[in-house]
Amino acid sequence: MMNIKKLPVSILLDARTQQNRKRPPSLWHSCVIVILIMNTLCVTGYSAKGNVANVQQERIIQGQVTDQSGRPLSGASVTEKGTTNATSTAADGTYTLEVSSRKGILLINYVGYASQEIPIDGKRQVNVTMTEQLSDLDEVVVVGYGVAKKATLTSSVSTIKSEEIIKNTVGDVSNALAGKAPGIIARNWNAEPGADATTLYIRGVSTTGDNNPLIVVDGIPDRNMSLVDINDIESVTILKDASAVAPYGSRGANGVILITTKRGATGKPTISYNLYHGTEKPTRLPEYASSADYARMFNEASKNEGAPIKFSEAEIAKYQEAASPEYPNTQWWDEIIRKNPVQASHNVSVSGGGTDLKYYLSLGTFRQDGFFNNTDFERYNLRANIDANITKEITVSFDILGYSADKNRPVRGEEGYETAAYLEAPVRIPSIYPVRNADGQFVSSGIAGNPVALLEDNAGYNKSSYRDFNGSVTFKYSPSYAPGLDLKVLGVYDYHNEVKTKWEVPVTLWGLIDRENALYQEQVPGAGPSYYKKALFGNNKQLEFQANYSRQIGDHQLTGLFVFNRTEWDGDDLEGLRINYASSIVDQMFAGPSDGQSTDGNSTDGARMGYVGRLTYDYQQKYLFEGNFRYDGSMKFAKGKRWGFFPSFAAGWRISEEPFFKDNVSFIDNLKLRASWGQAGNDRVGDYQFLSTYGFQEIPYSFGGKYVQTAKESRLANPDITWETASMTDIGIDASLFGGLLTLEADYFHKKTTDILRPTQKASSVIGISLPDENIGIVENKGFEFLIGHRKSFSDFNYHANVTFTYSKNKAVEIAEAEGTLNDPIRRRTGRQLDAYYGYLSEGLFTNEEEIENHAYQGTGVALGDVKYRDINGPDGIPDGVIDGYDQTLIGYSAVPGMIFGLNLGASWKGFDLSMSFQGATKVNYLFSSYAANAFDNGGNIQHWQMEERWTPENNNPNARYPRLTTSPVSNNTYASDYWIRDGTYVRLRNIQLGYTFGQDWLKNIRIQNLRVFVTGQNLFTWVKDDLMRFDPEATNDRGQFYPQTKVYSVGLNLSF
Amino acid sequence: MKKISYIIYIIAVSLTASCSDDLLDRKPLDQFSDLDFWEDANLAATAVNQLYLYLTPDDIFHDFEALTHNSVNGILWGFSHARGQSGWNATDANTDRQWSSDMIHGNNDEASSSIWKVTYREIRDCNVAILNLEANESKTERMEQLIGEAKFMRAYLYHVLTRKYGGVPLLDKPLGLEDDLNLKRNTYKECIDFIVEDLDDAAAVLPETWGAAERGRATSGAALALKGRVQLYAERWEDAVETYEKVLGKYALFNDYQTLFYVENEGNQEVILDVQFQSPDLVFYGNAQAVSPSQGGWGAGGPSQDLVNQYELRDGKTWNDPTSAYYNPGNPYENRDLRFYGTVQHDQGVYFGSRLETGSGRDGNGNLIKGVDVEKNNDVTQTGYYLCKYMDVTQPNIDLVWWPAETNQIIIRYAEVLLSYAEARNEMLAAPDQNVYDRVNEVRTRAGLPDLPGGLTKEQMRERIRKERRIEFAFEYTYYYDCLRWKDKSRFTTNPGIVSIEYTYALNANGSVRTDETNRKIVLSRAFVYKNYHETRVFNLDTDFDWFFPIPQEEIDKNSSLVQNGTFRNEK
DSSP states (O other): OHHHHHSOHHHHHHTTOOTTOOOOOSHHHHHHHHHHHHHHHHHHHHHHHHHHHHSOGGGEEEEEEEOTTSOBOTTOEEEETTSSOEEEOOTTSEEEEEOSOTTSEEEEEETTEEEEEEEOTTOSBOOEEOOBOSOOTTOEEEETTEEEEGGGOOSOEEEEEHHHHHTSOOSSGGGGOTTTSTTEEEEOOOOOTTSOOOEEEETSOOOSSOOOOEEEETTEETOOGGGSOGGGEEEEEEEOSHHHHGGGTTTOTTOEEEEEEOOOOSEEEEEEEEEEEEEEEESOOOOBOOHHHHHHHHHHHHHHTTOOOSSOHHHHHHHHHTOBTTBOOOOHHHHHSOSSOEEEEEEEEEEEEOSSEEEEEEEEEEEEEOSSTTOEEEEEEEEEEEEEESSSSEEEEEEEEEEEEEEEEOTTOTTOTTTOHHHHHHHHSOTTSOSBOTTSOBEEOSSSOOHHHHTSGGGEEEEEEEEEEEEEEEEEEOOTTSTTEEEEEEEEEEEEEEEEEEEEOOOOEEEEEETTTTEEEEEOOSSOOEEEEEEEEEEEEEEEEEEEEEEEETTEEEEEEEEEEEEEEEEEEEEEEEOOOSOSSOOSGGGSOSTTOEEEEEEEEEEEEEEEEEEEEEETTTEEEEEEEEEEEETTSOTTTOEEEEEEEEEEEEGGGSHHHHHHOOSEEEEEEEEEEEEEEEOOSOTTTTSOEEEEOSSOEEETTEEEOOEEEEEOOOTTOOOEEEEEEEEEEEEEETTTTEEEEEEEEEEEEEEEEEOOSOSOGGGOSOOOOEEEEEEEEEEEEEEEEEEEEETTEEEEEEEEEEEEEEEEEEOOOOHHHHTOTTTOOTTSOTTOEEEBOEEEEOOSHHHHHHSOBOOTTOOTTSEEEOOOOOTTSSOOSBOSGGGOEEEEOOSSOSEEEEEEEEEEETTEEEEEEEEEEESOEEEOOHHHHOTTGGGOOOBHHHHHHBOOSSSOOTTOSBOOOOSSOOHHHHSSBGGGEEEOOEEEEEEEEEEEEOOHHHHHHTTOSEEEEEEEEEEEEEEESOTTOOSOTTSOOSSSOOOOOEEEEEEEEEEEO | OHHHHHHHHHHHHHHHHTTOOGGGOOOOSSSEEHHHHTTSHHHHHHHHHHHHGGGSOSOTTOTTGGGTTTEEOSOOOSOTTTTSOOOEEEEETTTTEEEEEOOSOGGGOHHHHHHHHHHHHHHHHHHHHHHHHHTOSSOOHHHHHHHHHHHHHHHHHHHHHHHHHSSOOOOSSOOOTTSOOOOOOOOHHHHHHHHHHHHHHHHHHSOSSOOGGGTTSOOHHHHHHHHHHHHHHTTOHHHHHHHHHTTTTTSOOOSOTTGGGSGGGTTOTTEEEEEOOBTTTBOBOHHHHHSOGGGTOOOOSEEOHHHHTTSOBTTSOOTTOTTSTTOOTTOTTSSBOHHHHTTEEOTTOEETTEEOOOOEEEOTTSOEEEOHHHHSSSOOOSSSOEEOTTOOTTOTTOOTTTOOBOOOEEEEEHHHHHHHHHHHHHHHSSSOOHHHHHHHHHHHHHTTOOOOOSOOOHHHHHHHHHHHHHHHTTTTTOHHHHHHHTTOGGGSOSOOOEEEEEEEEOBOTTSOBOBOTTSOBOEEEEEEEEESOOEEEOOOOSSOOOSSOOOOHHHHHHOTTSOOOGGGGGOO
């Protein structure tokens, strides 16, 4: 065992970095690691137990806290009433508490459960069964720089607990949040393993700039949420209104997401092991026409154009038969989608502690294979959260995170899902092109190569590796002479390293030059393999001082907070490329010719500093007040423009505490009204916009046959650039009815973002340079959100349900629009939704020549079956008989949903538990273009629905949902118009889980404390309102080119001992 | 208590550190700041080097040439509307090719809008260099030259703008946010005066030639030749003649028209200014569009039959004149003006080691068997011809897919000086004098043609000069602008003309086509079918034809003091 302890973890991690491996998912591997780590941690655990044993046996109380179904509750607080003796339960629900006397009373609190007071009565073992209660007024929630009692909170905050998150079989935390809390608008644009983080918009879109919320992990801002293992999360808190985000006010304009990870509690060590193993399928894929149908449709298209037919009946018959490689029926998705790729997660943790030392240690691994060969993601997480009491007054916390991840993508996939060649190919190449010829050689489609060849192992690879270290040390000093005062000094060091490697080996394809005689010509690539490597290094350092004060004087409760923070970061980027390798045997930089090699690199650095202050006051816990400020300096702005001050105020009134209410309204247990107003900032714009700079250009020039360097002005400076400011108002209500049966949280919000940094559109291009951002934009965003919860128990049957709902609507009040459109009520964008779709209004299809003749002029070559546009405008503001740019207007919502809702259901009976989470969105549109909209686009394919829905001369239907077929899309039919607007409304069963927890008695015999097995389905079912939306409703599918969203079926277990 | 003191100490330090925001004063690590840049002549020179990149033709796909009777272009990327035509459709049963291009809103044309924006960006870079260099109190000779080079480029860019748009806003310094950006258009005359002044300044400080290491920089000759061109475009005949006389005799024609455009002859005695291309970072992709598919290209920019017809037989007679000793209807591609072979790839000609096949024939069973260059894929010729100017067959290892050519693209050469001088002098005089004849004949002699017949009237001479320009500068990015300045609608024809070639193949006993040892089908004889109708180009030829581009609507939307050109004002 000692040998194992000495084995550095890095060796274990390195064992898996063998390149180009083709092995089953690393189950055995994970098991080895799990066993090693468990053994290692046991040693730590037992030594901690030793500590406990030293405490006087007499005054030690032990026990276990469980819920009604016998499941242990971890993190419940156990206090000896009237003293400061307190602890919280370990992962297995057990606790050990040193009390002053065994005649006292134990007070047990747990979020979501009714608190209990239990007399000790001289016992040594006190087990407690907690009863669930949704609205516990003593519930404590995490807020900026501290915790607050939910009952007296005046700001808008939502919390998502560990068990809600952990059910999701997803790789990234962000994918588990949609529909779980009011106020989150979410869209998962891309499902590629390792790059599938959901974009979260707190209360929607409210600036033309960066809309991302600030992420704070364990109190430290600007950390990457994707680095956190789902299993390590204790809770996720969403800070929404001005008062809640105020402590992060300088960058809280888009809301804040606080992630709190688990910590140890006093008690004997608990080892938990959570795993699942699953298999994936795409949620939805579009269908394409068979090759015979393709040929028929292409002939029809040719006929529609009065052109000769390309495919003879004999050829079509051959395609129908699909018996030879020259006349195939290739369904490209089927050819390239991997069958049943695997997703697996393992996490083992140990937590516990004595009175002086508490620890939470965990090691996790996650692996996801993509739908395509050479597409996968594998991640290792290591976390240690340690709290040590150095003296009675001083506590030191030491948190570290180690993260290692590797992502593989196919070669020519680097640019991402939108342009990746292997994702373009299946939506573009017609089914009449074979994968291979009779000799097994890859055949070129002549349109987009051959995606199967591109995904072959010998075509090269595209890898990214990520190595992160996050570390922080906190000294907390609670002087005994000043009760209620805590002083903290916090030091943070985060390191990030990212290495991208791209090895591109040109593949020889064969071009079909004579279909009938099956003649192929070799297409020899012009250049040899190339090797590219890019390394990024980043450091982030923070030093923070915090003072917290809390004091109760009679009916008056007062708290205060002061924070000073300074942050510095720097980054380095180094890259190199060698091309035209003589051989593809050695994929390393040194093995390539120096002729044609290139290097590049640069550095960045930056800093920020700021002060935070907060005062809260309440009287009898009935009248609540809060004031906050944040004062921040950012290096993004010039001296004099650099400091921003962001205040906020909030007030609350607990009506239910008033005697007149208590006496008259019995069915309402709790009713609180709250309101807040405040400002928050945003400095996420490019660096040094206040300076004029010159940069060497990538393209040199040449004199006398020798390259010379070139340089030019990089930008125009704007020395006046400063903070973007959001002013937010929130009015909310919290209520609990019928003894906790029903709970309600509802908020109305209004946010006006001013001084948005954007370039003016008004300036004419003669200035000759991109205009710098100026503080000119104004966007208004308002809406409402609510959560309704219900929970009930009947002896051993419990169930709960909650509904979350968010609606937000924004308006571009001032976006510095060009005069020409600003002054045209039809074309103007000011005063309308940001990023909404613009285009023509369609009026169905032309069905007779007269109609074309009499209709407004749409250009030449308009034929029957073409889209007819409405003439709504002209240069003089009235319809002018011509369809042109003047007739473009608002045609739909944007691609970010305006309304999103969630329904979360759960029930348990005896050992069984079942949960379901539905999530949906509406007020969202897609504007089909390119391959999504048009058949035969770019020499491309035809989708099945385009064939089914098309207009034909025989079926001269003005309402056909696809216009006349043409051999390449005619521009008249491809304009952005409401003809191609699709409704993106959907409802999705995000997660369903059925679990069984084994009886405790039986497990005790095999020294297991808890064992639960479960089956889970992620994204099992998706209902889409618009039947022509054949893609996943969350995919980036305007072009029809996307990485398929993932459906996961898995089985797993939770084990602790 | 020691530990406590320690913590208090840390707190004190962190608070002290907070008192100053020096932490936030930073300098970019990936850029030069304004202050450093212009003090160093070597750094400043890099900003002038950058300007030369702006010489690259803006029409690398020969889109503009395809709007004239010289060419039919399969790839009209964005320029289809440049001339106010409202769209076109074309179908050719012979090649199974159909393509269409239609834009609703001419003045919303993206390409035109981008030319406007890009050119003003480039002019800004010139102005930034001129302003900062001139501000320098102790200018070295090199700095004076750098100013001259920047002025030359500014003049060139205004020439590019004025030949498209007419009068445009003139800027002689970089503007800032605080300046009035809603500038009015200057008149065409003001623009020409401005350009001429810049070129005079440039000619005064630039050397006649540069050392070998600086080859490619603008010379005083280049400034004068460009000045002559600008004056010719503005129809200032006497001025143009006077300017060109300073250049005559300073350069000479290169002896061979075809290899004039090859890498090995870059910078020969005829070249006055050329864009320096140098593989791998500076390459010209335009050729890829034009090369035949069997050579890896995209087959765009096909020369028209109408252009081919312009190339005289060696005796100066027209190609279809039966009285000529060289007349041969069975092979019309022999014994033509030498410039034909340096411009056009024709059927059965050998290029890059393979024989071009643009015809079709039938096998013994009556099946249509197409030649590889009309059948290979969609990228085939529309006219029966491919382009060969600038295609340097001597370059080794050329990438057949992209054809990144490192051949310098010539901006001004001496043949232009000769023909422009002749044109201006002919316009200036009542009837052409011998000087006019001599200049034109100099160009014809190099093409292997006899001298012009004597006794031409001014009008006849004008037509002869225009024909020479059309042939001499075909596909060199200038002919389109000649057509505009001559205000000759007939040159924007709807009938550019194509040829369809019918093969009689040699057949095997079983009726299949016989092939030679290189697997090429053997052609016994050819029949040429000339088609004078090929496509419908809908120009506004009849009434309000504009000789300038529309100002991009986007620009007028931003700056209402810009007045739109001609009929684009009420765009139909």
